[in-house]
Amino acid sequence: MTPPEPYLGVLDHTPVRHHILSVLVENKAGVLARIAGLFARRGFNIYSLAVAPAESNARFSRVTIVVDAESAPLEQIVGQLDKLVNVVAISDIAPKDALERELLLATIQTDVDNRTSLLDIIAEARAAIVDVDAKSVTVMLAATPKGCDDFEKALEAFAAVELHRTGRVALPRLGKMASA
Amino acid sequence: MQITGAQALIKSLEQQGVETIFGLPGGAILPVYDPLIDSTIRHILVRHEQGAGHMAEGYALATGRPGVAMVTSGPGATNIVTPIGNAHMDSTPLIVITGQVASASIGTDAFQECDITGITMGITKHNFLVKSAQEIPRAVAAAFHLATTGRPGPVLIDVPKDLAQSMMDWWYPTTIEEYDLPGYRPEVALDEEAVARAVQLISQSERPVLYVGGGTLKSHASRELLAFAERTRMPVVTTLMARGAFPDSHEQHLGMPGMHGMYSAVTAIQRSDLLISLGARFDDRVTGKIPTFAAGAKVIHVDIDKAEFNKVRIADVAIQSNVASALRALDAASAAPQNLDVWWKEIRSWQEQYPLVYDEPLAAGPLRPQHVIEAIARDAEPGTIVTSGVGQHQMWASQFWKFEEPGTWINSGGAGTMGFGVPAAIGAKVGRPDRTVWCIDGDGCFQMTAQELVTARAEGIPIKVAILNNAYLGMVRQWQEMFYDERYSEVYLSADLPDYVKWAEAMGCVGLRATNVKEMRDVIDEANSINDVPVVIDFRTDSSEKVFPMVAAGASNDDIVVHPSQRGGAK
Numbered sequence: 001m002t003p004p005e006p007y008l009g010v011l012d013h014t015p016v017r018h019h020i021l022s023v024l025v026e027n028k029a030g031v032l033a034r035i036a037g038l039f040a041r042r043g044f045n046i047y048s049l050a051v052a053p054a055e056s057n058a059r060f061s062r063v064t065i066v067v068d069a070e071s072a073p074l075e076q077i078v079g080q081l082d083k084l085v086n087v088v089a090i091s092d093i094a095p096k097d098a099l100e101r102e103l104l105l106a107t108i109q110t111d112v113d114n115r116t117s118l119l120d121i122i123a124e125a126r127a128a129i130v131d132v133d134a135k136s137v138t139v140m141l142a143a144t145p146k147g148c149d150d151f152e153k154a155l156e157a158f159a160a161v162e163l164h165r166t167g168r169v170a171l172p173r174l175g176k177m178a179s180a
Numbered sequence: 181m182q183i184t185g186a187q188a189l190i191k192s193l194e195q196q197g198v199e200t201i202f203g204l205p206g207g208a209i210l211p212v213y214d215p216l217i218d219s220t221i222r223h224i225l226v227r228h229e230q231g232a233g234h235m236a237e238g239y240a241l242a243t244g245r246p247g248v249a250m251v252t253s254g255p256g257a258t259n260i261v262t263p264i265g266n267a268h269m270d271s272t273p274l275i276v277i278t279g280q281v282a283s284a285s286i287g288t289d290a291f292q293e294c295d296i297t298g299i300t301m302g303i304t305k306h307n308f309l310v311k312s313a314q315e316i317p318r319a320v321a322a323a324f325h326l327a328t329t330g331r332p333g334p335v336l337i338d339v340p341k342d343l344a345q346s347m348m349d350w351w352y353p354t355t356i357e358e359y360d361l362p363g364y365r366p367e368v369a370l371d372e373e374a375v376a377r378a379v380q381l382i383s384q385s386e387r388p389v390l391y392v393g394g395g396t397l398k399s400h401a402s403r404e405l406l407a408f409a410e411r412t413r414m415p416v417v418t419t420l421m422a423r424g425a426f427p428d429s430h431e432q433h434l435g436m437p438g439m440h441g442m443y444s445a446v447t448a449i450q451r452s453d454l455l456i457s458l459g460a461r462f463d464d465r466v467t468g469k470i471p472t473f474a475a476g477a478k479v480i481h482v483d484i485d486k487a488e489f490n491k492v493r494i495a496d497v498a499i500q501s502n503v504a505s506a507l508r509a510l511d512a513a514s515a516a517p518q519n520l521d522v523w524w525k526e527i528r529s530w531q532e533q534y535p536l537v538y539d540e541p542l543a544a545g546p547l548r549p550q551h552v553i554e555a556i557a558r559d560a561e562p563g564t565i566v567t568s569g570v571g572q573h574q575m576w577a578s579q580f581w582k583f584e585e586p587g588t589w590i591n592s593g594g595a596g597t598m599g600f601g602v603p604a605a606i607g608a609k610v611g612r613p614d615r616t617v618w619c620i621d622g623d624g625c626f627q628m629t630a631q632e633l634v635t636a637r638a639e640g641i642p643i644k645v646a647i648l649n650n651a652y653l654g655m656v657r658q659w660q661e662m663f664y665d666e667r668y669s670e671v672y673l674s675a676d677l678p679d680y681v682k683w684a685e686a687m688g689c690v691g692l693r694a695t696n697v698k699e700m701r702d703v704i705d706e707a708n709s710i711n712d713v714p715v716v717i718d719f720r721t722d723s724s725e726k727v728f729p730m731v732a733a734g735a736s737n738d739d740i741v742v743h744p745s746q747r748g749g750a751k
């Protein structure tokens with residue numbers, strides 16, 4: 001009998017399954033572990049997660065969690081998250097009402113032959129060059145997750161040395177209030 | 181006033197009105213044990229940290245006040261993880277204080293270091309790793325606030341040794357704002373619109389059932405429940421966590437639902453058209469197979485914790501509230517169902533056809549465990565507190581003891597922690613010294629935590645322990661008999677090893693034994709005449725006795741298996 005393939009999870013990248021939670025938390029040690037632990041033990045899937053201090057107030061941080069709403073009902077995820085004492089507020093932003101942005105940084109090897117076509121792709125995507133040397137270019141793109149996906153795909157033609165994405169942050173579109 | 185962090189910790193506990201701490205000292209918590217000598221707080225020195233935790237739980241469940249346990253770092257802390265998990269599952273207000281290695285040593289794998297806040301993150305309502313001595317009063321005040329409000333639960337405070345030793349300026353929070361809990365809002369305003377929809381559902385109902393859970397006891401709603409039930413004439417079932425919330429002697433009480441529930445309670449839920457859940461959480465031991473659970477019923481779900489709504493069963497109306505306030509609101513709105521005469525006639529026929537029964541006692545023994553429980557109950561003073569471990573004896577105690585008031589039934593429900601009974605009884609007796617406390621235990625459970633009887637004797641805590649000694653891990657044996665073709669795997673314990681009478685005597689207790697019905701009556705009389713030291717009775721019971729009724733794990737409640745003597749007739 002051949003051994004089974006290792007289990008790689010069931011994360012589905014289709015955006016319809018995703019829901020964005022913008023979570024205001026107390027800026028205390030271990031808060032991220034509490035959130036991650038809760039998701040792990042309740043079987044909720046995190047698609048991406050971004051954390052930074054919130055609104056010039058050192059007391060709080062904002063965590064943007066893109067959850068897989070098919071792994072569990074959103075109501076359960078929000079309800080359990082809200083029970084964490086360090087969680088101050090949760091805004092639930094439906095995908096269609098969300099303004100989402102993500103930052104992508106990539107270092108790409110280039111030579112004289114392909115540099116022009118690389119510059120074309122960068123210009124078309126409205127990415128920016130942040131570092132250059134004789135053999136490589138580091139580019140930055142702040143765009144929608146789809147924009148980052150497309151740019152990443154376009155870069156596949158080149159030898160990427162390294163590529164990082166931040167995971168997305170989001171705010172509700174103007175006139176679309178997030179539900180608390 | 182400058183005092184040490186250790187003094188501040190004890191002083192903070194005094195501020196909270198703590199009268200008793202259950203604990204055991206060690207290196208990292210040593211500084212805190214020094215000011216304890218000068219405190220009015222009584223400390224009960226346990227023999228194992230698990231005992232401290234379960235005693236504190238028993239104390240909390242008997243008194244309604246939070247229980248407090250204190251242990252050292254490392255193994256002291258890990259030994260109390262089981263009670264913390266138990267309190268988390270049963271929403272018991274519990275404060276656990278753990279010593280921690282000095283701040284500078286945290287993260288270095290120091291002697292007796294462990295990440296107890298990390299370990300208990302998923303089984304506490306919240307926990308604190310104290311970062312400065314000045315913060316100790318806030319941590320204690322916040323811990324009590326968290327443990328006792330909203331859905332109660334365990335809160336752990338981890339105190340590094342150097343902070344206990346360092347100086348601080350004494351202060352104590354006086355307002356909730358000073359607790360620094362900006363994300364904690366345990367109570368919400370009652371949703372009037374939801375109440376109105378509930379009233380509407382009730383008015384259409386012809387077959388309602390009040391499904392009463394542990395939240396009813398936690399919110400001290402027994403009086404409101406009695407008033408509501410009597411006014412509406414609705415039948416009442418009380419879950420394992422709610423026994424005592426409604427008098428067992430009341431004619432509207434059908435008893436316990438679930439895997440080993442009363443036939444009438446289980447069947448009334450199954451046939452109901454409206455289930456009013458009061459602080460219950462649709463546990464799998466109650467629902468059986470979920471798609472067939474009360475399939476024709478609408479659901480009104482009352483809970484303080486909104487994460488319980490739609491977790492297991494979709495609610496037609498969800499009311500986020502403590503049970504007492506919700507019942508008062510429903511009463512104020514004169515919520516009333518249809519005429520229930522037909523419904524009651526049906527229920528009475530189930531009660532008549534399938535009462536709780538057991539095989540005829542044999543005068544010469546072995547004893548029927550149910551008979552032993554009934555005999556103890558018959559001679560017990562009103563208000564006697566009963567604790568239990570987990571297994572067959574627990575189910576029989578819940579079935580055959582008649583509970584009349586809140587706080588008289590103390591057991592491990594959600595977690596199912598074997599060994600809970602003896603230490604919980606000790607804690608309950610400390611909290612309610614005016615009450616008789618019986619622990620109905622199994623021989624397997626007793627062996628897990630019996631060492632705490634040394635604590636009971638040393639501290640002058642005269643509990644009574646009835647071991648229903650069937651020489652087996654009885655509930656596992658029952659499953660192996662019924663579902664594994666009587667292939668008994670690792671369940672035999674022996675009735676004689678250990679010798680429970682000698683063991684009890686070695687621990688300074690009175691040890692008694694009964695093998696037949698006459699001895700059973702004699703030893704119960706003798707136990708009831710002893711009020712100064714703990715008593716342990718080894719009741720030799722029939723190994724083949726099984727708990728009925730029974731719904732097999734994962735089966736539908738419609739397929740409830742009744743006692744063999746009741747089978748064969750029309751179901």
